[in-house]
Amino acid sequence: MKPSVPPLPLKALQAFEATMRLGGMGRAAERLGVTHGAVSRQIGLLQQALGHPLFEGPRNARRPTAEAERLWGEIAPAFAALEQAVAGRTRAGRRVRVSCLSTLAARWLIPRLPDFAVAHPGVVVELTESYAALDRTLGGADLAIRMLASDTACPEGLEAVPFMDNSIGMVVAPGGAPDVRLLSRSHPSAWTDWTALTGRSAPAGGPIEFDHQQTMIEAALAGLGAAVSQRPLIEADVAAGRLVAPHGFVGDGAAFAAFHRRGEAAAPMRRLLLWLQAQGRA
Structure with a gap:
């Protein structure tokens, strides 16, 4: 008589795979549509079935063990295949x-x-x-x-x-202030990068700083100064004549x-x- 095979703990494996893939039980619970406690219980059951822990460290900073990484590497392709099998059949x-x-x-x-x-x-x-x-x-x-x-x-x-090469250029509104530098704190090296790529000098005035490129571009559109921007972000404005790029654009390799x-x-x-x-x- 063949020994009985224990049933596959699919719910526990699903909770474990989602936790590993998404980086935490909270995100796994949100994706699976269950509570954090439900995910935790399923992982506990899986640990009992396997006979060894899958996560270690303090309660608020649990990290996967080496065995968890190995197990996830083995089961992740199977769950990906299952997801692809149903993709397109439901919203x-x-x-x-x-x-x-x-x-x-x-x-x-x-x-x-x-x-x-x-x-x-x-x-x-x-x-x-x-x-x-x-x-x-x-x-x-x-x-x-x-x-x-x-x-x-x-x-x-x-x-x-990769789907789009990056290029950068100096842009300014017609009638704007080309001698004033506009700068975003989210991309503080923009002018340095542009001068290194083109050999041109940056405007002497400024800088006037903004938190993000979005507000910096709006300032350029308003005529407050010149900005170095990535081409995809301002191509519609250049095409419409709201901004001009007097020196064109240059690729930066990104x-x-x-x-x-x-x-x-x-x-x-x-x-x-x-x-x-x-x-x-x-």
Whole structure:
């Protein structure tokens, strides 16, 4: 008589996989639609079944053990395959959560999203704005849009899909103040980078500082001074004549890239990635 095989603890494995993938039980609970306590109980049951702990450290800063990392590496592809199998069959399966740099979201991505909605009416894009550094959790997102420098490696556990080269240039409003420097604290090296790439001198006046590129660009549009900006952020304003780039734009070797967890690329996400690449080429 063959020994009986214990039933597979699918709920416990699902709670564990989501906790590992998203970086915490709270995020796992939110994604699974259950309470934090429910996730904790399922992981406790899994630990009992395996006979060893999966997390260690203080209660408010639990971290996975080496065995947890090994187990997650083995089961994650299976759960990714299951998610892909149901993607497109339910509205939730057609949803893509995107974390994006706020100025790029406001000035480049959002104006283009109606085109994506027409091309892919079944895919829902949920957008949040963030400059946070990336790890495999992606802050709970499915896809994160960030800058990828030419000499920077992709964070562990993630894959990067570059979709648009970055170029920068000095812009000023017609009739504005080209001798005054505008600067954003979120990108303090902009003028230094531009002068190094072009060999030109920065305006002597200023700087007038702003917290973010978005408000700096608005100040340039208002005629307060000249700014160094990434081309995708102001291309519509240049095309409309609201800003001029007297010295053109120069590539800095970086690219805008969409990051996703390695092995995760369900159909809705692939559609969004292909669309981003097409938009970047355009």
